[in-house]
Amino acid sequence: MINSIIFILLWAGAIAFFAWNIKKISRNIKLGRDIEIKDNKKKRWGLVLKIAVGQSKMMKLPISGILHVLVYAGFILVNIEMLEVMIDGVAGTHRILASIFGFLYPIAISSFEFFALFVMIGCIAFLSRRNVMKVDRFWKPEMKWWPRLDANLILITEVVLMTSIFIMNASDYILQTRGVEHYHEVGSFLLSSFFVPMLQNLPSETLILIERTCWWLHIVGIMIFLNYIPYSKHFHVFLSFFNVYYSKLEPVGKLANMPSITTEVKSMLTGEEPPMDEDGEVEAFGAQDVKELTWKHLMDSYTCTECGRCTAVCPANLTGKLLSPRKVMMDIRDRLELVGKNIDKNGPDFTDEKSLFDSISAEELWACTTCNACTNACPVNIDQVSSILELRRYIVMEQAAAPSELNAIFSNIENNGAPWQFAQDDRMLWADELYMNEK
Amino acid sequence: MPENKRKIEVPVMADLFDKGDKPEYLLWVGSAGAFDDRYKKVTRAFVKILTHLNISYAVLGIEEDSSGDVARRAGNEMLFQMQAMMNIETMNAYEVKKILTCDPHAFNTLKNEYSDYDGNYEVIHHTQFLQQLIAEGKLSINSDIYKDKTLTYHDPCYLGRANGEYDAPRDVLNAIPSKKVEMKRNKSNALCCGAGGGQMFKEAEKGDKEVFIERIEEALETKPDIVVTACPYCMVMMTDGLKYKNKEEEIKNYDIAELIEQSLEL
Structure with a gap:
């Protein structure tokens, strides 16, 4: 009885805290400029199935792709068992589904054990890739102590959670065979039976203690994990589905239009006064801070799980330049978190006189070739190029601080219609004295 | 004139239009295609192919302006949109429907970005055009x-x-x-x-x-x-x-x- 109450209270607390954090993140994302993405629902669901659920882009790097599927699918399937755990926890029963499913029950639990094993294999492989093999993309400069620890914490937690399942099942089985009260016979489980020899000399009281500890460890572990995620890069387990749904569907090479500029340019070309904005607010050209990016840019930053596949294919990064698309995503997210905290503390109108340019330098931004290798590589369809471009737009149009060589081509384009300093009237010189063989 | 050679007079849109002619394709030369010494040779090569296959085309000539691709990607949206709108005005005046170009940047901008400013064209990169000609057996x-x-x-x-x-x-x-x-x-x-x-x-x-x-x-x-x-x-x-x-x-x-x-x- 008392256990059930504790169980229910713990879950209520865990869910409430999680909801509170989700609300905050969602508030932060909504700080972004509004854009409407409501088209092509069918196509978007298709993408979610293929890229988010089906992990298709993960397979571009098959080793980490397959390992990730083991962990991802395994973790979801293992947690089907949570259904039973929840009922047992609330009702104070023990393995209640065994009586319903009969001989299928040990088969089901044995399969879950296999999934748990997959998760463990995946996580241990991931840990060794990060810490032993030291795969380059996990050791780039932006991967400071926290991003590295964050990744390791998640992987270690998952290994602990999965181990607890094995030990719990093994002790349960021994207690069953001893006919200990409460532990009715439900059959043996395939993988945890390997743990039985290790435990079978222990007295029943100790085994009950171990079994209960593992049960609670698993439950509380999941609760902690759930509430750790909003503070971690691991938030992608939720957001990637949304982020893929809101993917850019237009050709990769198309950049987002700026309607505010269209109005101005039209009035410049026609000589008519531009229509006044309804609320008279002057919109900044480009972005210097998170609020000037769109909510989709901000969602991108929260979805990023710092895998670094973008940075690993970035031509600028590959050749030793400062630019790392992953760092740009991390910087936007960290800045957004800070802006959010400031709002919590000091109200919605607070400004700290800082901007994205405090963490993202012009040198990084100008190294981008807009080649879209990063967006192509991203397993969750983040559009790094789009965020980089918004910052460039601000530098050029609000700060008038483009590199001088670019200012030179701007004036060439303006004055003679080409990035080079040639007269527009010379545009046909290439066609002079053009002969071909008579055929 | 060199022996056994045929001089190519590259058709210009304005001239054709004056005569009441309308070519099937506009050939977008691009700034590099017009001014870069190396790429001028590519423009010339493609024009020879078009001539050889009797393709109906014309260029804008001195009426062509920078597509604005570089300006936009370098963050100068204002300049990009000016270029886009000027080019669109020119092309729409000649009732351009199909565009050929050797430049993937112009291809991308004209095809995907000009449509935001009433510039709707079927844009074909020269490799796509050649592919199509080969598939149809014309080349x-x-x-x-x-x-x-x-x-x-x-x-x-x-x-x-x-x-x-x-x-x-x-x-x-x-x-x-x-x-x-x-x-x-x-x-x-x-x-x-x-x-x-x-x-x-x-x-x-x-x-x-x-x-x-x-x-x-x-x-x-x-x-x-x-x-x-x-x-x-x-x-x-x-x-x-x-x-x-x-x-x-x-x-x-x-x-x-x-x-x-x-x-x-x-």
């Missing part, structure tokens, strides 16, 4: 001048990743008897030449290598006789790369249009 190559040559093709970002066109250039190359070898990073994984997004016109940021050197080294691994490109920026970068490696004598850098021109002995 076939019997020459074996490249039979013993190894060709490696560098995907331009704005044709490849930006617009998903990986097959057209390869189909055209496959129609030319020759040996083709892919670079390690190709198609959607191809490495950029380093010139896009305005980089072409400025010093690269501090690093330990130029992007074009990284790319040419990868091209050289295929032991090519010819590095094939389909973009004016890529051509500049790959040529620079070959020069940097002192290979410009033994290894050539050609655009796909030039390979066709040479194969047809135009």
Whole structure:
């Protein structure tokens, strides 16, 4: 009885805290400029199935792709068992589904054990890739102590959670065979039976203690994990589905239009006064801070799980330049978190006189070739190029601080219609004295 | 006039329009195609092909203006939209429907971005056009001048990743008897030449290598006789790369249009 109450209270607390954090993140994302993405629902669901659920882009790097599927699918399937755990926890029963499913029950639990094993294999492989093999993309400069620890914490937690399942099942089985009260016979489980020899000399009281500890460890572990995620890069387990749904569907090479500029340019070309904005607010050209990016840019930053596949294919990064698309995503997210905290503390109108340019330098931004290798590589369809471009737009149009060589081509384009300093009237010189063989 | 040669008078839209003619295609030459000494040769090669096949086309000539692609990617949206609207006004006045271009950047901008300002055209990259002509049997190559040559093709970002066109250039190359070898990073994984997004016109940021050197080294691994490109920026970068490696004598850098021109002995 008392256990059930504790169980229910713990879950209520865990869910409430999680909801509170989700609300905050969602508030932060909504700080972004509004854009409407409501088209092509069918196509978007298709993408979610293929890229988010089906992990298709993960397979571009098959080793980490397959390992990730083991962990991802395994973790979801293992947690089907949570259904039973929840009922047992609330009702104070023990393995209640065994009586319903009969001989299928040990088969089901044995399969879950296999999934748990997959998760463990995946996580241990991931840990060794990060810490032993030291795969380059996990050791780039932006991967400071926290991003590295964050990744390791998640992987270690998952290994602990999965181990607890094995030990719990093994002790349960021994207690069953001893006919200990409460532990009715439900059959043996395939993988945890390997743990039985290790435990079978222990007295029943100790085994009950171990079994209960593992049960609670698993439950509380999941609760902690759930509430750790909003503070971690691991938030992608939720957001990637949304982020893929809101993917850019237009050709990769198309950049987002700026309607505010269209109005101005039209009035410049026609000589008519531009229509006044309804609320008279002057919109900044480009972005210097998170609020000037769109909510989709901000969602991108929260979805990023710092895998670094973008940075690993970035031509600028590959050749030793400062630019790392992953760092740009991390910087936007960290800045957004800070802006959010400031709002919590000091109200919605607070400004700290800082901007994205405090963490993202012009040198990084100008190294981008807009080649879209990063967006192509991203397993969750983040559009790094789009965020980089918004910052460039601000530098050029609000700060008038483009590199001088670019200012030179701007004036060439303006004055003679080409990035080079040639007269527009010379545009046909290439066609002079053009002969071909008579055929 | 050179012997056995035919002079090509490149048709200009304004002249045709005065005569009440309307060509099927506008050939968008692009700033590089008009002014870059190396890429002018590509423009000329493509024009020879068009003439040879009696394609109905014209250019805007001195009425053509920078597409604005570089300006936009360098963050100058104001300038980009001005360029776009001026070009659209010109093209719409000539009732342009279909556009051919050798420049993947212009291809991308005209095809995907001009539509936001009432510029709606069917835009065709020259490799797509050549692919189509070959598929329809209007263009076939019997020459074996490249039979013993190894060709490696560098995907331009704005044709490849930006617009998903990986097959057209390869189909055209496959129609030319020759040996083709892919670079390690190709198609959607191809490495950029380093010139896009305005980089072409400025010093690269501090690093330990130029992007074009990284790319040419990868091209050289295929032991090519010819590095094939389909973009004016890529051509500049790959040529620079070959020069940097002192290979410009033994290894050539050609655009796909030039390979066709040479194969047809135009």
